Amino acid sequence: MKEIKILNFDVLEKLLEGIEKPGRYINTEIGVKSKNPLLGENRKFDNEVLMALVFPDIYEVGMSNLGLQILYDIVNKNEGFSAERVFSPWIDFEKKLREENVKIFSLENRIFLDCFDIVGFTIQHELLYTNILNMLDLGRINIYSKQRDEKSPVICAGGPAAVNPQPISKFMDFFVIGDGEEIIMHILQVLKVYKKSGKGKRWFLKEISRLDGIYVPEFYKFYYYPDGRIKKIEPEKKIKKAVIKNLDEFKIVSNPVIPNIRTIHDRFIVEIMRGCPRGCRFCQAGFIYRPVRKRNVESLTRQSAEGLKNTGYDEISFLSLSSSDYSEIEKLIRDTVSLYHSNQSGKLSISLPSLRLDSFNLKLMKLIQTGRKTGLTFAPEAGSQRMRDIINKNIKESDMIETIKMAFDEGWEKIKLYFMIGLPFENEDDVCEITELIKRIIAAAKEKLPRKKLSRLKINVSINAFCPKPFTPFQWAPQDHPENLQKKFNYILKNVPGRYVDIKWVDPCKSIVECALSRGNELVCDVIEYAWRSGAKFDNWSDFFNFNVWEESFKKAGLDTGLFTTVGFSEDEILPWDVIDVGISKEFLLKEYDKSKKCADRYRTADYNKV
Amino acid sequence: MINQKNVQTDIEQQITIRFKFYKKEEFKYLSHLDIVRILCRALNRAGFxxxxxxxxxxxPRLRFSPPTPLGIESFAEYGEVIVNDNIDGNEFKEKINKELNDKIQIVEAKSLPGKADSFMNEIxxxxxxxxxDTTDYSSSSLSPSSSSDITKILLDKFYSDILGGLIEKSDFMSSIYRYEMLPSNESSNIFFLKIYGYAKIFKEKNNNFFKFNNFYLFxxxxxxxYRVSINNVKKEESFTLDDNGINAMQI
Structure with missing residues (x-):
């Protein structure tokens, strides 16, 4: 057994001097479940398998992630296993750690990262890849899998941004694809044997690779054509995603770790359904989380009330990709509220993220409204019916305007709208229709709102550049050129009435990098390393994102960014993520892509009258 | 809207609970607002x-003494909450302490009938x-031949400078009610500087309240x-003030 080293509190105190939000780096939360070496029989972790659950973003973001709480709960329920949390230090604390030559450590027992048996990263999006390298480096762990010896922790990754493992395959010993609930203990049981016996890391990887959902990059070889396209993947056998069939077999985490400092989602979170019954062609989550599985409403209500009682939260979030598609949503809300009031005197706030707004669901919004009316969020994604048909977003403009009118009648004054530009087969009219739709919403407001209220009207419009993602029907589609995207955005900005509208726009260059990282092959590993060595980290924070660094890094790696972005893939070529079977056949995705092409053609040929 | 009616039907049943608590070690790194949220959730968990x-x-009808600066341990934090329950101070203290980390605990609680006047502005x-810590000072001032006498002289100088000059002549003096310096029993290099700072303005006595952060930097x-380091700072007690001087806060 190797020695477990921890950071002493008095050293931490010195490090925290002058650090912003020191609460990020201390561990006194209610709900902490890691094994405590000071209370146990042996005052050391002699018998525990130690896992670091790493979220490569700051505490406030990581602690809002339900997946992390679920895995943390499962591991720590098991005798002989202990999981501790590690978050990315913010810039100021990283600087201090590097200056003072102190390795990054876990929150609970302040164990240095390189003393864990296994380090698992949960990756929510591609712009966090550089943070992963940064954290390994801060833990003084070699970033390359091949260069790590038996003494090093096993490093793995999972989460939605790991469904295409290739761009970070050189850094990871293995990947977990799919649901983590069941597989995590299987992995740790094998790890325990590996650590106790003299068997090597290779034995461990071979052993776990029999499980569905485990991808070990070392066991696969990619062959390339001179132009960079993939010729062959060996072996041909794909890695099947790990799926739990019945969500109800896993109780919700009703005693999560309750953060001491304010996080971005500071409330009790309950997953009501996994997967999404809609089939929006741009949405990666809609495909990779299939099949749709819902929790039983009775046990969900009971467990929600129990969780609220355990945590003391007065706000609950019913999480899913499309809450309104949970058939008993109204019953769930009513019963949870009434159970809550048998214990509590205050009001329970309820949030329903990803609620598809129509006249029916507006009633739902009214139901959960307590106190002041907050904003209503609509995600038409596209301005024209043509474009919405292409992306299979089933929202009719007439319904939406109707709902918005009702909302104005009910007293709402703030509307938030989400749009994307650069979608496949987009033409000038489609972009133009975004501004027209906004104008029609303003007209509806003028019709419904009295003058005094009209002056307070605020429509927040958020515009994103579309980024085609693996495992969607648009996975082959070329991404729009940044200059085009900028032009389209400028058009919208110029033509939308500034009086009532606030427009937010995400830097299209960020979208380019995101696309290149999500559709990249293993050569992109070098790009990520170069970018990180040139200082890239927290790339999703606009203050830190530096496109030049990324451009330079692609150049240095001898790669054309266009290969993964504006060029797109041909339908018969082997894709970097073809090594993974996410449960949806390529034929199905291709059929969906064809359908969207047909939509585009139909509107091109037919007499299309704008309504 | 679901009818989420408040249970406070009978105003007669309402009581005010005053309490004193400490926050130490890790909890000194949490802001005032964090502490408020932590206590709110603990109240909910305890079922009040x-x-x-x-x-x-x-x-929630909850009030707290003015914020203690981030990074300072405090043994004199006060709170007041109105509840629709008939419970006494001890029961309150016992129940809520079970819901809190042992580094933030209520030391004393008292229940008063009805909605009592806030006692926060009595502070x-x-x-x-x-x-x-003068370790650095004494060791660095020691030349190889010097005796402990010299150290003592230097320490005396430091001692008198601090008392007679630095604080007395600073801008902060008008916000300080009293201060004193005491040697520690355990180590000859450790001293306690005790500052009694005004928490509010009294027209006749002072026209300034004690700004901790500014003083700390100063x-x-x-x-x-003097190469003296500050090892630790804590807020130890709060006082009321009358013609006879200061008295420790009573909840």
């Missing part, structure tokens, strides 16, 4: 029927204790010259 304000955005003076800067 906290009274809520009426209006559009009902808030007139706060006592902060700075633990000063002191740190001054002590550099």
């Amino acid at each position: 029927k906290v009274a809520y304000s009426s209006g559009y955005n009902p808030k 007139a003076v706060n006592l902060y204790t700075f633990v000063l 002191l740190k800067e001054c002590l550099k010259e």
Whole structure:
């Protein structure tokens, strides 16, 4: 057994001097479940398998992630296993750690990262890849899998941004694809044997690779054509995603770790359904989380009330990709509220993220409204019916305007709208229709709102550049050129009435990098390393994102960014993520892509009258 | 809207609970607002029927003593909550302490019938204790031949400078009710500087309240010259003030 080293509190105190939000780096939360070496029989972790659950973003973001709480709960329920949390230090604390030559450590027992048996990263999006390298480096762990010896922790990754493992395959010993609930203990049981016996890391990887959902990059070889396209993947056998069939077999985490400092989602979170019954062609989550599985409403209500009682939260979030598609949503809300009031005197706030707004669901919004009316969020994604048909977003403009009118009648004054530009087969009219739709919403407001209220009207419009993602029907589609995207955005900005509208726009260059990282092959590993060595980290924070660094890094790696972005893939070529079977056949995705092409053609040929 | 009626039907049943608590070690790194949220959730977990304000955005009826600066341990934090329950102070203390980490605990609680007047603005003076370490000062001033006498002379100079000059002549003096310096029993290099700072303005006595953060920076800067470091600071006690002087706060 190797020695477990921890950071002493008095050293931490010195490090925290002058650090912003020191609460990020201390561990006194209610709900902490890691094994405590000071209370146990042996005052050391002699018998525990130690896992670091790493979220490569700051505490406030990581602690809002339900997946992390679920895995943390499962591991720590098991005798002989202990999981501790590690978050990315913010810039100021990283600087201090590097200056003072102190390795990054876990929150609970302040164990240095390189003393864990296994380090698992949960990756929510591609712009966090550089943070992963940064954290390994801060833990003084070699970033390359091949260069790590038996003494090093096993490093793995999972989460939605790991469904295409290739761009970070050189850094990871293995990947977990799919649901983590069941597989995590299987992995740790094998790890325990590996650590106790003299068997090597290779034995461990071979052993776990029999499980569905485990991808070990070392066991696969990619062959390339001179132009960079993939010729062959060996072996041909794909890695099947790990799926739990019945969500109800896993109780919700009703005693999560309750953060001491304010996080971005500071409330009790309950997953009501996994997967999404809609089939929006741009949405990666809609495909990779299939099949749709819902929790039983009775046990969900009971467990929600129990969780609220355990945590003391007065706000609950019913999480899913499309809450309104949970058939008993109204019953769930009513019963949870009434159970809550048998214990509590205050009001329970309820949030329903990803609620598809129509006249029916507006009633739902009214139901959960307590106190002041907050904003209503609509995600038409596209301005024209043509474009919405292409992306299979089933929202009719007439319904939406109707709902918005009702909302104005009910007293709402703030509307938030989400749009994307650069979608496949987009033409000038489609972009133009975004501004027209906004104008029609303003007209509806003028019709419904009295003058005094009209002056307070605020429509927040958020515009994103579309980024085609693996495992969607648009996975082959070329991404729009940044200059085009900028032009389209400028058009919208110029033509939308500034009086009532606030427009937010995400830097299209960020979208380019995101696309290149999500559709990249293993050569992109070098790009990520170069970018990180040139200082890239927290790339999703606009203050830190530096496109030049990324451009330079692609150049240095001898790669054309266009290969993964504006060029797109041909339908018969082997894709970097073809090594993974996410449960949806390529034929199905291709059929969906064809359908969207047909939509585009139909509107091109037919007499299309704008309504 | 689901009818989420407040349970506070009978105003007669309402009581005010005053309590004193400490936050130490890790908890000194949490801001005032964090502490408020932590206590709110603990009240909910303990099952107390906290009274809520009426209006559009009902808030729990909870009040706290003015914020203690981030990074300072405090043994004199005060709170007040109105609940729709008939419970006594001890029961309150016992129940809520079970829901809190042992580094933030209620030491005393008292229940008063009805909605008692807030006692927060009775806090007139706060006592902060700075633990000063002169190890560096004494060792660096020692030449190989010097005796402990020289050290003593230097320490005496430091001692008198601090008392007679630095603080007395600083801008902070008008916000300080009293201060004193005490040697520690355990180590000859450790001193306690006790500052009794005004928590509010009294027209006749002072026209300034004690700004902790500014003073802390000032002191740190001054002590550099003597190579004395501040090991630790805590807020130790709060006082009320009358014609006879200060008295420790009673809840």
